[in-house]
Amino acid sequence: MSRSPDIDARLASLADWRGDTLTALRDLIHAADPEVVETVKWKKATNPHGVPVWEHDGIICTGEVYRDKVKLTFAKVGSLKDPTGLFNASLDAGTRRAIDIHAGETLDPLAFKALFLAGVADAQGHDACQADGAKWVEGLIPSSTAAPDRKAHV
Numbered sequence: 611m612s613r614s615p616d617i618d619a620r621l622a623s624l625a626d627w628r629g630d631t632l633t634a635l636r637d638l639i640h641a642a643d644p645e646v647v648e649t650v651k652w653k654k655a656t657n658p659h660g661v662p663v664w665e666h667d668g669i670i671c672t673g674e675v676y677r678d679k680v681k682l683t684f685a686k687v688g689s690l691k692d693p694t695g696l697f698n699a700s701l702d703a704g705t706r707r708a709i710d711i712h713a714g715e716t717l718d719p720l721a722f723k724a725l726f727l728a729g730v731a732d733a734q735g736h737d738a739c740q741a742d743g744a745k746w747v748e749g750l751i752p753s754s755t756a757a758p759d760r761k762a763h764v
Contacts, residue, residue, distance in 0.1 A: 613640070614648035620659040624675060627713045631680045632662070632673050635711075635722075639664050639671075642723035643730055646670070668733040670726065683708040684729050691728065694721040 617636065621629050639646055646664050651672075653660035662673040669685040684690065684697075686705050696717060699708035711717065 612648075614650060614662070616650040616660065617648055617662045620650070620662060620675075623659065628675045628680050631711055632675060635673060635680070635682060635717075636662075638717075638719055638722050639726055642726040643670075646730075666730045666733060670729045670733060679710045679712050681708050681710050684725075687729050687732055690725075690732055692725060694718060694725075696721055696725055 613636075621633050621636075623629075624632065636648075643666055646666050649663045649665060650660035651663050664670050664673075671682050671684045674681045674683065681699065683700065684707050687707055690707065692707070696709050697707040699710040700706055709717070709722075
């Protein structure tokens with residue numbers, strides 16, 4: 611998929627290690643999943659660039675920049691396995707996990723791509739028990755006790 615001009619602009623505004631880090635992570639995301647869709651969400655006065663978001667049948671992760679770190683937050687992956695221990699933040703959160711990268715730190719590219727693809731598979735698993743064309747919408751209260759169990763798809 612194509613790259614978002616809004617994310618291009620955000621990266622261009624970061625003339626330090628954080629921009630380089632987020633650019634490298636973006637490249638790994640596209641290498642892992644060429645069909646990933648880039649969007650920017652949550653623009654506001656205090657964050658006019660918004661938050662870069664990578665989606666594939668739902669949000670997989672967001673990329674946020676702080677003074678001392680770049681944070682990739684994986685959405686709705688509370689039960690996602692992380693055998694190489696990349697998740698190092700938000701470990702006690704219910705449905706999300708994050709990777710904080712500080713200046714000078716790197717990630718194992720193969721482990722990161724595998725983790726990203728596991729997030730994609732997890733997001734796609736929400737629709738596995740639905741009829742063709744139907745979508746599972748996270749956050750809705752199911753009208754039947756036979757609704758898909760999120761943990762069953764992991």
